[in-house]
Structure formats: structure tokens, C-alpha cells
Amino acid sequence: MRRPLLSALALTSASVLLTGCFAAAPDGGGTARGQDGRVRVAMMNPPRSGLSPLSDDAFKLSRWSTAETLVVLDAEGDARPALATSWKQHGTSWTFTLRDGVTFHDGTPLTARDVERSLTRAATASPKPRILDGVRLGVRASGRTVTLTTAAPDPLLPQRLSSPQLSVLSARAYRGKTVDPVGTGTGAFRLTRVDGTTSASLDRYDGYWGGRAKAAGIDVTFVPDGTARAAALRTGEADIVEAVPVSQAALLDQDLVTEVPMPRTNTLYLNTRKGPFRDPALRAAARRAIDARPLVEGVYEGRADLAEGLLGPAVTWADGLRPTRTPAPAGDPDGAVITIGTFTDRAELPEVAQALQQQLRAAGFTVRLDVREYAAIEADALAGAFDAFLLSRATVLDSGDPAAYLFSDFSSEGSFNLSQLADPGVDAALRKAADAPAGDTRRRAVMAAEAAVLATDAAVPLLHERVVQGDAAGVVGAAHDPRERLLVTPDTYVK
Template sequence: MRVPARLLPLTAAVAAPALLTGCFAATGGSGGAEGKRVRVAMMQPPRSGLSPLTDDAFKLSRWATAETLVTLDEDGDAEPALATEWRQHGRSWTFTIRDGVTFHDGTELTPRAVVNSLTEAATAAPKPRILDGVELTAEADGDTVVVTTATADPLVPQRLSSPQLSILAAKAYRGKTVNPVGAGTGPFELTKVNGTSSATLDRYDGYWGGRAKAPGIDVRFVPDGTARAAALRSGEADIVEAVPVSQAALLDQDLVTEVPMPRTNTLYLNTRKGPFKDPALRAAAREAVDAESIVKGVYEGRADVAKGLLGPALPWAAELRGPVRHTEAGDPDGRTVTIGTFTDRAELPEVAATLQQQLQKAGFRVKLDVREYAAIESDALAGEFDAFILSRATVLDSGDPAAYLYSDFSSDGSFNISQLADGAVDKTLRAASRTATGEARREAVMAAEAAVLRTDAAVPLLHERVIQGDAASVVDAAHDPRERELVTVDTYVK
């Protein structure tokens, strides 16, 4: 079976803040919902050429160009999308595929097309992280698709809601890349990608869910948070994602929306090598951290101090969380540690500097390594740092935190920055993954969280909030704590 490498080359440089002025000048129009395109300033440029098998998939989802078989409601329960219904029988789930759907290239959505997309994802190397620990196959059966896993998996519908399992036309998978241009099913067709600088989407009038109210979307990637906020103030952007807290207070507060989100700012400690291989030194680092001062000083109160890995966006987590027994802290005795983080989220370098001071006060010597995320991710995943600060979405993929916990803390997790390999943790993660959805699963998830916290492989700092800027002329932009939606079929600019 072919195992494709899925990276589309990135050819353009990231737009510098100084080049933002006029970046939307050629777009827009006048008069009503039909005349104006939606101008969006986004934080992170594509990391993998907008491959849907990577985190870039969430951009495709936020632009309403790529869709999945299933979506999630506010509670994280599965709802129909490209599949209209489903049922479980043992290790298999049967999904009925929606009639009357066409891809942006004019071809029809068929069970065979669905099987092709799911098979490409399941056989990719690496696989999308939503499939960590999951062996999945798909086959067409009449007007349905049968999805089978190696063991019974109660979370299959939620997994299939992940943007990383978007269904694209066959043409997207030619050669060694996945190219989503003109290959989705959503209300907007991706027509042009200018490397890591910009993207253009036009309304797709054949959309099965009704005609979009806006004629298109013009996206610019603006990593500098000050420049993104300036674009909203100057009227150059209609929607600005991830407004830095330092800029939020400078904006008209009527244009700012703040929503608690399932995203945790966490200090990951390397358990495989270096000083933090010693559990006592990990405990010393945990005790040195003053998260409340970070929330007040760096986030200006626009965040919530973490009591665990799962935050207030999942209200049941606090209700089910119990005490955690930690290892006794040891003496750092001047041990040198290197902490890595990235500049794409404006607050993280400040968090790193504050943690440097706190750990040095406790007796560590601390070096910082701060880069753009695209330049640091591979080193972080390879365990090249003693510690790494990450802003991590905890239910982004499936609406269920078990997938995040497995990906980040299981022995074979694809995003295991802590390099954790702990049999007791693995056992609780497997139990959570196998438990049916509902109260029992939530209890199993919290048992897994406790097992992770006992190791001090991760020190949760705070839970972030969505801070999004919308111009006064914007109607019905999405404010999605899971960061799956931004511009929808109902969004337009007056």
C-alpha cells in the first residue's frame, strides 16, 4: 500500500508587518452582502502547504472550504455533515453519505471518494494525530461507507469530525502531495495559495448547504500580533484572529470578543534525557512555577490559572478532578536547563522570560531558545529541549480530550514533547479511549489527567481565551472556542 509523503512546498516568505498596509487593497467592494469579500488576518502561516493531514487542516475548516463526515455541537456530540446518519456494529461503523454534494472541481461526492480520502489519511506517514493508536480502514458499501477499527472504538464519529479527516476530491491526492485547491465541498472554494503569504477563496455556488452570503474570502497570514491588531484598527481587515492580550485593551472593546477556550498553556518537561529525567527535579520545577503571576503580568488577567490540563471550557473537568500525589521536590543545585518556545503566539516569549526568572530563583540556570514555530517544532518533537512551552488545544481534533491526552502523553503518541513513556499513564489512556461516551468516559479522562500530572511531565500554567477582533461591519462571524469555524456560509460584510 502506498504511504504518501504529504508536504506541499512552501515558496513565499511570511509577510512582514511593514508590508501589511494595503495588503487587502485590491479586494472588497461596495454595497451589501453581495459586494464585499471578507478580509481575514490570520496568525500562523501554513506549515505544510495547507495539507489537510496536518494542523493546516484547521485553516481549511475555518475558511469553510473543506468539510468532514461529521460535525460537533457545543457539547462535543456528533452531528450530521457529509454523512447524514451512522450506526455501530461491533468494530465497524456504517455512515450514510449525503446525496447531491459536489466537490469544487465538479465531481460528485460518492462513497468511493470518501473511502479514498480516509484511506489516504489512515496510510499517511505520519498519520493525522487524531488517528494516534487507531488502526482504521474504510470501504464502500452501496450508498454507505463502512469504517472499521482494530478494536471497538466508541469515538469513531467524533474522530471523523476532525478537520484532518476532511473529504477532498480525488485530484487532491495526485503525486506526493495533498493539494486542497479546488478540491473541497464547502461554501467557499480555495482558488489560490500564495505560499505563506496569502490565500484566496471564492464562493462556490453549487454548495449543498445553500449559497454563501459573502462572495469570497481574502486571507493574509500575519504572524506579528501588533500588525494584526493594527489591521483591525485601520480598517484593512474585517476579521482578526488571535488578538494578543497586549493589543486587546487598545482596541474598541465593542470589536473584541473573548471566549474561554479548550486551550492550555503548558510547560512540557523532557522525561527521557537531561535534568528533568529526574522526577525530583521535575517536581522542583513545578513548585517553582507561579502561574497566577503569569496570568496577571503577561495575560493582563485575560486567561484562567490552570488547575489541571483541562480548563473551564470543559466545566465537568473541575467537578471530577481530585487531588494528585506528586513526587517530593529535589534540589536543582544550579543545573542548567534550556527552555524552548515560539514567537507565533505573542505572549509565549514573555511567558518564557517569566518562567526563566522563576526557575532561576528556585536554583536552576535557565537558557531560552525562541524561534518561529515552523523552525522549532521538529526539535521540540525530537526532545531536543529540556523543557518546552506550548499553547495546546485540548479538544481540537475530536471534541474529546482523550485524543489529546493520548497524542501528547502516551508512549507512542505523535506529539509527545515530554518524551513520556510510563506504563501506568498508558494504561489509563487506553482505558479512557475505550470507554463509551458519557459520564463514565469523563471520569476515565480525569483519571488519565491525574496519572499524567503525577509524573510532572507537564506543568499546566493557564487556560487561554479566544480573543477575536471583528469590524463593526461584520455580520455573523463565528466565535468558536475549538477554532474550527471562523467564516461561515452566513458571514458577510455590510
């Protein structure tokens, strides 16, 4: 009962602050009531890089349907046409044919040279968009086609190009030292105004190649406080609220709350290089001692999915291809001392860590916790300073493909190998998955790689998080996207 009571008090306090958060902008483009046909959106994270598409801010541009990429991903993670209508591979090169009739928000037509400029700027940026980590990309325009060349054959290149960080903008966006997305996209809504980290406004772009949007525009307010975002929905100050905290969702009208499985898994990574968990039998003992059901029902109040593996229900094909595995025999902890690290940035993780501490103590381990902000703990985690590390991790990354996540986290060459795993069998399975062609062959190889990782007990998957989104009663057609790339689409409007 403690959490709902405290949440209700916080929600009341947050409501007092909403008038200031949702005040109209000086030019009339704010989020106040009375603007017919516009959609008011409360978003969690303010821009960090001036809405540059070369940063994580690119996902905001995608969620507002203002900047677009050559391809998009379908529910299975396969590439589908967007600004490009077709593509073909020739060894280390892929040639993309552009869609006719596309114009930028400044009125200029989309050309192959525009695509070359945007993708070259991304490929030579410092730092690069993460989807291009380790990729040497050459871009050459010719007529209505663009040819992209990599150092080695890349079966995943079309999926990579779906990343919002590889959006195509007009020449005007690149006149300064930073990339400016205001009025330079190709989407259904034209970005007209950005007020620092406070708000943004977009108007319908009537020249959109995909047809006229149903809403007249979008008014965005950035509200980092989750209680305030939930209150914005409850008080009618916002039409769409992203990332409603689990602790607040139960306090809202449940008809206004939508939950969608997302490709994000809470996993306990066990240090296989040093400390007690060098012993596979003790890793097996930890895995056997952990019961994630109380975490799902208690900490996440039923708004999460119990993990059967590293890949959850948001990866729609994973469960049907997952092989049966036989658990390794467990040893006796006999008081072995372990330290679990985690961070406070995701509110539920410290509570999950406390529950795991109790379960592992009951199994015979001596357990200490080290909880800090993520910025203060990441370096130690990557260096293997903890016996175990609790992390909420996206499992398909920007390409929509789990192979990149598995390689990053569990390969002996992986850049995010918290388990310090160096297993020849796992490495071989990961290489096979990374090299497999897109489609069923790649999916089966990915699931074989997952099985190889889980057989080592280097990671104990706990649960899969869900996107919890609030839509007011009059909202029609808002996207509920597990990859969090779409939110307001051309079909979204408020009655």
C-alpha cells in the same frame, strides 16, 4: 508601560505596510474596499502545502466553509452529522450513511465512491494526517453508505472523521500528484483562486446543501505579522482578523475584540528520568514554588485563564468532573541546578520562562534558560535534554478528545513524552481512558487519567490561552471557535 508603547510604535509602522498587503487581486478578487457583500479576512499563517487537505492547511479550508467532513463536533466534543447523517458500529467497523442532495463545487454529486477515494488517499498518504497516526483504516463504498474498518475496535472513529484533514473532495481534486481543493469542495463557499502564500478568494456556492450563504464571498489575505493584522482591523482594511496578539489587543477598540477560551495549555514539563527532577520531592518543590497568576496578569495581560489542571475551560465538562487531589510533600531544592528549555515561535513563552526562572530561584533552585526557535529545539526536548521544558500545547488535538493528548504526552509509549514519564499507574489510567466508549464514561476516565498524571508532578499546568479575534463593527455571525475550525460560516456577513 514598555509593552504598550512599543506596540503602539509597531502598530503605526505596520499601518504603512497595509496598502500593499491588502491590494486588490488582478482579477478583482482581492480585499480592497467596495466589494459589496464580501467578507475580508486577515489570517496569520500562509499556506504551507498549497492548501492540501492532507496538511495543516486543511484547517483553513474548514475555517472558510469550503471543504467538509462526514461529521462535525459539538461543544462537548461529540460527533454530529455533516456529510453523513448517521453511523453505526459493528465490532471493528463503522458504517456511515451519506446525506442526499450534496454536490461538489464542480457540479458533480457526492457519492460513496467519492468518500472512499478521499479517505483512502488520506489513509495511504505519507505522512498520514496525524489523526490517523497508528490507525490502519480500510474504506469500502456501497450504495449510499461507506464502511470504515480498523485493526481493533475504535470507539473514537466518528470523532476522528471530524478532522479537516479528512475532508471529502471531488474526483477532480485527485487528478495530480497533489490534492487540489480549488473548486472541489462541498461547503457554502467555492475556492476560486489561490495566490501562493499571499491571498485566496472564494465565492458563494448557491448549490450548497445547507442553504445559501449570506455573504457573496470571502477575500483572504495572509498576514504573518501580528502587529500588521491588528492594524488591519484598526484601519478598516479587514473585516475579520484571526489570532490578534495579546500585546495588540489592548490597543484596539475593545468592542471589536472577542476572547474565547481555547483548548491550549501552557505547561512546564519536568524531566522524571534524569537530573534533579527524578526526585518526586523536588518536582513537588517546583510545583509549589510556581505562581501562575503573575503570568496571566502580566505576560498575558489578563487574556488567559489560570490553570486548575491540564484541561481548561474550553473543555467544558472537565472542571465539573475533576477530583480533589492532595499535593505531594515538597523537598528542599538546596541550590539544585536545572535548565529550562522553551522556544521563541510563540512570543509570550520566553517571557514566561524568565518569570519562572525568578520564581524557582526564589525557592532555592539554580536556574538556566535555553531559548531557541522551535525547529532547533524540538529534538533535544523529545530526547530529554532539559530538566524542564515550557510548552504551549493543544489538549484535544484533531479528534476533539483529550485522551489522545494525555496518552501522547504522558504514557511511557507516548510519542511526545517530554517529561520522560514511565509510571505504571499513569499508564493504566491512560489505557482505560483510551479504551472507554465516547460520552460520560470516557470523560470520567479522562479526568481520572489527568489526576494520575498530576499526582506525579511530572507537569505543572500554568494557564490556558484564549483565541483573541477581531471583528469589525459591521460583521455579523462570525464564528468564535475554541478549536479554530470555523471562522466564516454561511451565517456570516458584513452590514
